[in-house]
Amino acid sequence: MDELDPEVLSRRQQAMWHPWKADDMTRGLLGQLVGLAMMAASWSEMSSQVTVRGELTWLNLGVVGLLVCGVSNTIWLLQGRRNVGTARVLVLPDPQPRNDAAAVAGPDARVVVKAPGVTMYHRPGCPLIAGKPTVARGARHGRVPCQVCQA
Amino acid sequence: MDIVKWLRNQWDRAAAIAAVGFGVVALILGYLGVSRSTLATQQIPYLASGGLAGLFALGLGATLWLSADLRDEWRKLDLIHKDIRLRQVSATNGSGLIAASKPRAHRTRTAVDG
Known part of the structure; x- marks a missing residue:
């Protein structure tokens, strides 16, 4: 995974002012050109048709060209989103999760943890709250950890 | 707001706005052409030119804006x-x-950058 190497990314970031590589740009441009050519051919050939059937045949080609352009645009945006996401993770790694429960009691299985937006309580090592900010709660009566914790 | 400066800084968003405007106009013209034609053989070319070109321009505008x-x-x-x-x-x-x-x-740059 050469592209995930921070040094490679660093050099690439210095050289590029947009998140797309040359391959992405070529692919996007090619997709647009193919789609546009299909639409142009559709429009051009349709003008010489005199029957509905003949026009619809060439209209289908135009619709396919429009779809090609749409797919090309989607791939372009998804690739850009992916490259930005990769760069964001490398430049701004997620902070270490603040695990109050671990600080209070370590991996004590009797301490349960409540995370904001999470409905159930979890033990400190539960994978369902990995990376999420948590608040330690005492193992009072009525607080039951999730089923993953119990397994 | 200095419009020239904005266009220079936000050329991609300006192109997106232009593409969306063109797409809307093409769709309207296509609709008007179809509605004023009586034969299907006259309507389909409006569908191909106005409809497809309008949709293409709208998609291109959205892509340009999101790319920006x-x-x-x-x-x-x-x-x-x-x-x-x-x-x-x-x-x-x-x-x-x-x-x-x-x-x-x-x-x-921001979307409101002037």
């Missing part, structure tokens, strides 16, 4: 990355280098 957002995010990350590297270099070389070697503040 991604580019802004990339530039902001680049700015942060350079700042982090500068701080790392200054930390290894000793203090005082930040003020001396601080790069000129360059703005990150």
Whole structure:
């Protein structure tokens, strides 16, 4: 995974002012050109048709060209989103999760943890709250950890 | 707002607005052409020119606008990355280098940047 190497990314970031590589740009441009050519051919050939059937045949080609352009645009945006996401993770790694429960009691299985937006309580090592900010709660009566914790 | 400056800084968003405007106009003209024609053989060419071209322009405009957002995010990350590297270099070389070697503040574009 050469592209995930921070040094490679660093050099690439210095050289590029947009998140797309040359391959992405070529692919996007090619997709647009193919789609546009299909639409142009559709429009051009349709003008010489005199029957509905003949026009619809060439209209289908135009619709396919429009779809090609749409797919090309989607791939372009998804690739850009992916490259930005990769760069964001490398430049701004997620902070270490603040695990109050671990600080209070370590991996004590009797301490349960409540995370904001999470409905159930979890033990400190539960994978369902990995990376999420948590608040330690005492193992009072009525607080039951999730089923993953119990397994 | 200086419109020329805005167009220079936000050329991709300006192109997106132009493409969306063109798409809307093409769709309206296509609709008018179809509605004023009586035969299907006359209506289908309006569908192909106005409809397909309008939809293509709308898609292109949306793509350009979202690409501009991604580019802004990339530039902001680049700015942060350079700042982090500068701080790392200054930390290894000793203090005082930040003020001396601080790069000129360059703005990150925003959607309302004028």
